[in-house]
Amino acid sequence: MPQTEAELEQKLIARLTGLGYESVTLRNAEDFKANLKTQLEKHNHIELSDTEFKSILNHLDKGNVFDRAKRLRDKMELRRDDGTTFYLEFLNTEHWCQNQYQVTNQITQQGKYKNRYDVTLLINGLPLIQIELKRRGLELKEAFNQINRYQRHSYSADNGLFQYVQIFVISNGVNTRYYANNRKQEFKQTFYWADQENNLITQLEDFADSFLEKCHVSKMICKYIVLHESDKVLMVLRPYQYYAVEAIIERVKDTDKNGYIWHTTGSGKTLTSFKAAQILTQLPKVHKVLFVVDRADLDYQTSREFNYFSPDCVDTTDNTRQLVTQMAGDSSLIVTTIQKLNRAIKSQRHETAMEGLKDKRIVFIFDECHRSQFGETHKNIVRFFTKAQMFGFTGTPIFADNAASNQHGKRTTRDLFQECLHKYVITNAIADENVLKFSVEYWGKLKRKDGTLITEPKLDREFFENPDRISLIVDWIIANHNRKTHGRKFSAMLCVSNVDTLITYYETFKNKQKQGLHDLRVITIFTPSDNEEDEDANGLIGEPDFNISTDTSSRSHSRDKLNEFIADYNQMYQTQHSAKDSQAFYAYYKDISKRMKDRDRENFQDAERADILLVVNMFLTGFDVKKLNTLYVDKNLKYHGLIQAYSRTNRILGELKSQGNIVCFRNLKENTDQAVALFSDPNANEQIFIEPYEYYIEEFNQGVQELRAIATIPNDVNKLINEDDQVKFVKAFRNLIRLQNVSKSFTEFSFSDLNLDEQTFEDYKSKYLDIYDKTRSKPDDDKESLVEEVDFELELIQRDEINVSYILKLLANLQRDRKTNITSEEYQSQKASILELIGKEAQLRSKRDLLEKFIEERLPTLEPEEKVETVFQNFWTQERIEAIEQLCIEENLNVEAVNQMIADYKFSGKEPLRETVLSACNEKPKLLDRKKIFARVVSKLLDIINKFDDALGELGEEE
Template sequence: MADYQSEAQLEADLVTRLTGLGYAPVTLPDMAAMQANLRAQLGRHNGVTLSDAEFAKVLNHLDKGNVFEKAKTLRGRMQLTRDDGTPLYLQFLNTQEWCQNQYQVTTQVTVTGHHKNRFDVTLLINGLPLVQIELKRRGVELKEAFNQINRYQRHSYWAESALFQYVQLFVISNGVNTKYYANNRNQDFKQTFFWAEEDNTLVTQLDAFADVFLEKCHVSKMISKYIVLHESDKILMVLRPYQYYAVEAIDARVKAGRKNGYIWHTTGSGKTLTSFKAAQVLIENPKVDKVVFVVDRADLDYQTTKEFNHFSDGSVDGTDNTRALVGQLGGDTKLIVTTIQKLNTAISRDRYEGALQAVKDQRVVFIFDECHRSQFGDTHKRIVRFFSKAQMFGFTGTPIFADNAVGKRTTKDLFAECLHKYVITDAIADENVLRFSVEYWGRLKRKDGSLMDEEVPAINVKEFFDNPDRIDGVVDWIIQNHDRKTHNKQFSAMLCVSSVDALIAYYEAFRRKKEAGEHHLRVATIFTYGPNEADPDADGLIGDPDLNVTDLPVDVRKRDRLESFVADYNAMYQTKETVKDSVGFYTYYNHLSQRLKNRDRKDALDKDRLDILLVVNMFLTGFDAKKLNTLYVDKNLKYHGLIQAFSRTNRILGQVKSQGNIVCFRNLKPNTDQAITLFSNKDAIETILMAPYGDYLSRFNEAVEVLRGIAPDPDSVNELNSEDDQLTFVQAFRDLIRLRNVLTSFTEYNADDLNLEPQAFEDYKSKYLDIHDKTKVDKPDDPASIIDEVDFELELIQRDEINVAYILGLLSEAFSEQDSLDPKTRDASKAKKKMVYDLLGSERHLRSKRELIEKFIEQHMSVMTPDQSVAEVFNGFWDEEKSNAIAQICAAENIEPSAFKQMIEQYHFTGKKPLQGAIVDALTEKPKILERKGIVERVTRKLQRLISTFDDGIGSL
């Protein structure tokens, strides 16, 4: 008898539990049955009986648009003209009284798209499938259920009237672990969430999750109130449990009276989304006249402005025009987004008092983002004096306590009670943010080779830290180690320094060394050019940079320096930025922000990459860029300033980004331990900080022993005939590459420390890729394969530097050495050829090119003469093979060759697949309407495969 609960048993138990919660069980074997049930349920919900013709109109209405547009359709009403000519406003979901809907549960609905798929458990509300639950038996990785849903999205959710595109929430479970997430194709498994109780205790077991999350009223409330339609990216987002509890607490506080409150949610946990939703909920309250969302000018970037204006048109005025804010406050705009600077000006100047008379006694709710800002204290007093019915809520990841208060006032003094708490240890446990790997480098070499020693805290003086030799040493260290820290520039970094003068010295050191050919890093910077303050680095807190440089006294030398640095930026990116006035300065600031943020977009191009942003205070609070993973620190940081700065690096993004890297060129360890203790507890240091290098090395070497227990050597992988054995090998090797990914980011990493020789690793990797290709490429849609849903996490083993250009370099050397009179040289030639064959098997992005490169070696290199160049002959061969491949595709699909080549060029330029219309227009024989989708998808796949083979991973030939 099996010692685990089968998937079928898990499904049956869940249905029994849901039935007990009030879901009516219904059998819907196919989409015809689902449509008939939808007709009956919509009729029941709206109190009507729909005729055949009327329901046909409903299906036609529901069939329009993508997942995002269907989410809007779900929340709207359809104006249906009935058979007798009377109008009916058909409701699909009651979002106001969310418990007043019709609930059903069904299992094993079969849908045929590209393939026939059966879905495990479906929750229907008013007949529409709004929650889809995919189950795996106990012991199976939860990620396999996630990958299965992704496959269903590709293969069948869009088919047969596409009703499954109305799914709002997915739930995945193996009985022991259960997570939920919104219907968004663009998310990673790391963006799936456990539910939790209000004190952040996780609810992971399927039974308990069903009781609290899938309870009819709760799941309806989540769909109705707590799914956000993100207009900028056209995706659905759902709140995590701590975000839900925060909004509920604020909503309850406003309904109960006028007491203030604050939300302590750790930096990186999504406070902006929480505040969006809180504002949306509050403006629906008829007792609230206005909601004012207040940010610092440095945080009111393009994205925030765009998103809030989508949310409430005209709510954001991104300019510095205070009169526009006064007009909003005195007018009918219910939701206003403004900066703390403009709000302060509006209520401080006598000339605006008349225009604001009407709003002074209205009920205005203020939501302050990042309410730890130091200047907030004075503004707080002015708001309380000016607005007689002001109610204030603050969001912060790092509250001000008595221990870290600059003045006498704490967050509690300003906002009273903490309404909900979610600290960094909670976020790390939930895998919502990453841990930090912190290194301290206090000893750096002078030009003569001697060591500079920072005897902290005895030597903590400006002269030591600003010493040009020391700055040169830091820059040299960064140049030497930056690729390791950022996984060969896949990620960006920030370098924060103590003052503008130090920043200028750093930038000029980078520029000087780049001109000398010592590095190719792309470095940019920004700073305000006011006069020096007295020791701005002394307290270890992050100052609040004012972007309105027009209001500041100007240090002409600094302004000219910055303008020259921006000229470097313009030359690097072919832009025309300037910082000579506040408008240009703010525009440049926003462009830097977008350049870093846009790196995680699928269509991001390497030519737009920024490697290091050099700052004093800017971007160290409130700034969120997932592709930023490293912070170099040469400034004094303390308390909330330290946590805020470190937290720029720990946003979740895929498997490669395993931690936030912090490299301190000052001894900040006491400050780091003190800050962690203050914002979590004294036992949290081991939770928040990565273990030392030696710990991960031991774990890697233990994993090697496990791997060899399964397959003693790479060739023995061939003897793993059963899928169970192959799966065991895949999981063991995947554990190995995960650990290796962490190890290689440590500065002390040395391949000789590993109990697995590099060649053996590459050979095992080749076998790993063979299994991947067999299950994912040769039989990508075989539903019987138990390896089919396993994520091979190939991004962990891709080496972009090993490309076709690298292979050709090896072949050129081998060709020039093969006829040498020296036996050792001839042996070296053979070894390089063997290395080429090994790399063609072990590098994922070369495997699609393997057959062609082997053909070149065997058919072309063998007949080359000594005076021929391997690169020139190869280029001719490659161009001919590519032309032949294009001709074959065009002949097979009846495509006009010139149009197909234009599609290839457009794909390279935009990174986006060609539009359906472009492909149809390129066909020499126009297909029938019903045939178009299949042809378009097939041509797109062939185009992408052609580009992957002939253009990607080529390098500089």
């Protein structure tokens, strides 16, 4: 007999009590609160009256998860019954082992639904770790989805104490993951724990021993959860990040030696170094911590994060005096650029101010310490600060094999920083699913218009810069860009060898756009130069240079072109950038950085999107954008330059982004293999690159057999009454859409290679979405559904181009045909096809009843002079008004207030506040009803917005 969930639960509780947790039985909210009172009394060595405890509950029941995480770490100024003040502590963060630990299970809470939670770990009576279990063999994602459901339905009940959870743990016994309490993340943002050598600890029993041990889990909560101020979410460090920070702290505490951290690109080095800097400032023997970045990396996001932690610690100006003032002042953490630091210690004018720091214990943390210019600065720092201790972070260390020679000789990362304190290479990150694999295509597939292949000659600059060759490459990108970026849901970068080539590329794209051959948004940035011989073949990606020369040398041509391209950018995005001087140029650079990064944010507007960022060297290192999935390469990359550039594409983001796409228009196969061997393992190719096209086709066709065994034809899905059978079908078809998602990114993809024709695939998809709709629309009093726990991964099957606007064009064409010569049967057939299409598109399904109503009731009555789009807009507006009026009747709300809440949400993307919703009520709700009314109204508001405002497309009149 396989182990049941209950057995798994009991074994875990036994394990935890063996680790020193006190086992308690808490069946309901009253038990829970009584226990909280007892534990707070015990922790604070105090007796609380009922009145005092009530004020504590009121204090705790405020704000969202982020607000509560802050409150947990603060003390409460408790006004006692006798008039005295007591500072009540909820969590001892300084001595994290000195807290009270309990374990309980099957706590029941009644929110929108009645839910029972598997295993809860209490610290000082508050539920800080929640563990959800599934029996062996079930998908871990089901536990993740269950927690999401609890968050929606019941965590806000009973004073919202479960919103104090800091860490979630999900396990099916064999696999166990943890993650911070952050509703904005997906399953892929959950992590395995590991040992110091990156060996995963997946079994629940082993995980309990290593991660849930009282002192360790407290340390994770007190020291290694980051309160991300700008996004207002919690983040928890992954195991390799934890070990790196611990190694740096130990080295500073016990030695005066330097060290470096080798964590592969994309693994979150900036978060690790941020946390290290934060903890080091708290050590009494450390005078200051300087976090040093290249100016190119000190973008708006880094600045904002560090300034939230330590106000005014970041100064992004070129004014070195500001840095010197900070150095001499009380700031314990300073974020500065490598360029400004070098000026501060070399300039005679700052000598007096800096003199007092020479013999102080200052810790330097260098982000991306592989930067080639670091050699000279390193010497200056060592010479000036006699007690400096330096730590470097890099994803691609400099070894003897990839070191460039300069006036200092060949210098490696080890020469500068001594010992590697922790290592986490790209193969570790891929195995842990912390970064994606790469799909690399080489340019041999590039064809002339007559169909003949172009073969690459020896490396010949004249050949590579030939405008005809570049025109062919641009044609290839235009033809394949949508395929690579999933219909432009992601952006791409195109890196080229030098400025002249970049200009040719940009103007080729621009000319083809004028000819109506594409509507891609291509933006670019480069430093005007004399265009010397291409130096990138040495493997180093050149440093971004923001100094704009105003001389009249041979740079004037490229400077004129830069100004012209910036003017295009200004016209596209209604900005006012220029390259009149270095400061203006840097502002343009930061705007591009922000534009690309902001695409990751929830409220990003598609009108601000850029499709292709065209560069020589800029943005090829240290630039993290989740919504970037493709890199086009026409540049000689080697060693760490190659890995750095490729790694722009492999940040994890949901199911749709299945790999980072690299398209090489030069033969970089040998260089790629060398780079992989140097930075991971000579035999690591299979772990780093996705399988060939044929592999996914074979897997897909095998999946078709498994699907047919469950439902031979699409209509057989209707016969799957049992929920277990429905789950089998959902998982089998989900496997096919995952495989199709990867396969379609290959240039050679064709449906004819699959053992399932496109129409049948679409029919199965329709049945798949029917099951999704049924599970999401069940009444509130329904029992829990097995199917509801399954992740349908709808992002894999949405096609944004099939929106309401698209449907209206089809209807307009149908009306036009009806006036001419099609028969009644043909008209009905075309109308049925349109209705079927509405049913298949995930984002139109919420609108299906209204669209069908328009087609069945209003379309047949159109007068010859009436335009479909105009009539539809009137129909849609009226239906929307009626839906809002109906909501106001059902909930007794003020119509104007509801319209204002909808308008505010459409502008900001933020749900209305509780006070805003309650003030819209015509009658003030009872205190006990307010939470339910708030949740219900917000849900209905979002339904209206989803139904009437999302996925409309451009609703304009017919031409």
